[in-house]
Amino acid sequence: MQDSAAEPHDLPVVIIGAGPVGLAAAAHIRERGLTPMVLEAGDSVAAAIRTWGHTRLFSPWRYNIDEAARRLLEASGWQEPDLDVLPTGHDLVDDYLIPLAAALHDAIRTDSRVVAVSREGIDKTRSANRDATPLLVRIARTDGSHEDVRARSVIDASGTWSQPNPLGRSGLPAAGEKRAAAQGLITQPLPAVNGTERERFAGRHVLVVGAGHSAANTLLDLAELAADVPETRVSWAVRSADVAGTYGGEADVELAARGAIGSRLRTLVESGAIDVHTSFVISGFEAAGDRLRVLATGAAGPEDLTVDVLVPATGFRPDLSILSELRLDLDPAVEAPRQLGPLIDPEFHSCGSVEPHGEQVLSHPEPGFYIVGMKSYGRAPTFLMATGYEQVRSIAAALAGDRAAADAVHLDLPETGVCSADLGPSCDASDEPLLVAVGGAAPASSTCC
Incomplete structure (x- = not known):
């Protein structure tokens, strides 16, 4: 039970989300002598990553371990993996995040879904004494009641995995989209095609929609399945006029695994193993017996495609509903913090070209509140996990009063050659970060890069 009489400076820094960036934030906060409290909606840390854990990241371990987390882990005798x-996502959880959670032990609360963040006793409209009033975090209980937690600061690292972009045009769901998903004709992103969900795809006609990294991974998995079960048909639809952007820089990118993905995908497309539909804009879905009829406009006009199952890979967007009582300043296009928006606009930036940024760029008119990780990038798909680590390092320094360290942001990112936009301003991003390539926030995973 929290002490309701505690002074604001004695209260914990509440971190929403126990993914890679959220746990890194906790490590930095603790290292700075402050008290972290991590609230995770799932029944275990990194619950979102588990949903795509079968997927292999295209970045090696050296880009996926936060420095404060490493110091904390090494003090407990942890041996780092081969850098x-x-x-895979499961490796990331089992070999890094679970040991990190154990090292943080009492700082983490699972089964704690945050449903709102506000100020204690005052709403969004009240300005008097706002800076000195503790933040308030509301947690939903399973019995329908709630618990309120007071905080000196709140860091939202909840990612975007739970909020996929719709398949329809104009950023809206297509007619019949929700019904088709409820009927199981539209899957979740990054299904385990060659694992637990194999029977759902084997011998079926599968359509993948999207042009980011998640789409590429799913297509490669389906091609592998088709080689084993020849009756399996693989189609790929993108809104753009061609699919070259999904191949990335191939041999020219700094992450060799990402380049290999692009080269393998190009070979499959050129061989005819994957049937490509470009300029494909979906307008609706209809049931065709136990199959799905996809209504769209293609390069040559109206185009109908009937498939057994559709896999969406159209990116994610932030859920800002829990923050409605806070004073936020967001970029109107990508829904990132206003100062960050122009730095990450996917029309102008790839993953490796985003400038290092820290607490000042991530701040809002609401003192002590920050959005970090994949969610900080809003609808932009250019996020790298290493970027999230630098974000929380800077914020922790600022909260501890070390302004010089907070402002000394630095980050060397590899060029991945994979950030592209399709079906709106997002390509392929997830819960957290997930990689350098979230919530993340990819995964080969959850972000496009």
């Missing part, structure tokens, strides 16, 4: 190996 040149590409982990």
